[in-house]
Amino acid sequence: MSFIPHLILAGLIGIHCKIITVSRVSVKAGDSISIPCLYDQDYRNHVKYLCQGYYWHSCSYAVKTNKKSGSEKFSISDDKNQGIFTVTIDKITHKDTDFWCAVEIVSGADVRHYFQLSVTTGMSNLYVDQQEITASEGGSVTINCHYKYSAERKWCRPGRTCVTNQSGSKDGTAVTIISNVFTVTMSKLRTESSGWYWCAAGDLQMPVHVTVNELPSTTMSPSTASKIQTIFYSHKLVTSKWTQQK
Known part of the structure; x- marks a missing residue:
């Protein structure tokens, strides 16, 4: 059929x-x-x-x-x-x-x-090493899309345009496509890069889910800074009074 x-x-x-x-x-x-x-x-x-x-x-x-x-x-x-x-x-x-x-x-x-x-029965005509990939914000991921037959290669995000040439951009993330195994490298990842994508070769697609974890903040929030400052001055005041009494 x-x-x-x-x-x-x-x-x-x-x-x-x-x-x-x-x-x-x-x-x-x-x-x-x-x-x-x-x-x-x-x-x-x-x-x-x-x-x-x-x-x-x-x-x-x-x-x-x-x-x-x-x-x-x-x-x-x-x-x-x-x-x-x-x-x-x-x-x-x-x-x-x-x-x-x-x-x-x-x-x-x-x-x-x-x-x-x-x-x-044997190896799939288009497959990836893993469907679930995790990375950190600002980092990069590499997805190997293995395919058996020569065909037009694409890297797509559902509902949006595909990257079809050797390099391009997908939602502000740099994407590079290399031939042979059809290797996709996504760099400068953002949390917004998280979601579903798929490799495409001819009429076949293979979905891949990418999770980008946010990096821990190195800056102190105003509320936390205020609490630490209050504790510091309270300790300083108690120490000063103890010294005077002594």
Whole structure:
């Protein structure tokens, strides 16, 4: 069954419904994968869920944000501040191929966006060393995107433009792309750099989550400085009186 027309239709539906996610991810059977689903802030307080199946009208609920999952295979979390809910699928089999990121609409049709898992027996056609990366503010991270076939390479952030050339900028963060393994280096990181990204090679994407931790402040807050000053002068006053009495 050809997936291309379906992906085109799903892409149009996704634009109309204001949900953005990957279109196709290569993953090895037995592994797990986390998929970010970006939604419009109008849906901030709505129920989000993952539906499994090629056809929307016959897909089945896998996991929902307002219900405890009856299976350890699926999990879901919702970051309302960033407007992204994340679904995780564990122990992937060759049957785990067609899914929908969806938002529940009480007074109308639920909005959704289709994505496909291309399940391989051997190594995936596009993969990263790790999906979760942590760094410090002002530092840098390097992501190795391994891909089997020659294709146009991109580094993207959901809902924003992609860096496609050898070097560029992504949300004020310097990005350098090197060929062969397709190495992405993000430098001069800021806390705003935290979030989901993905490597793209041809029609495949691989999501990567970057967490940038804020550096401890080296400057003292005014309230803390005031407290220390009060303690210092109180100690000085007590010491002075003790000396005079002696």
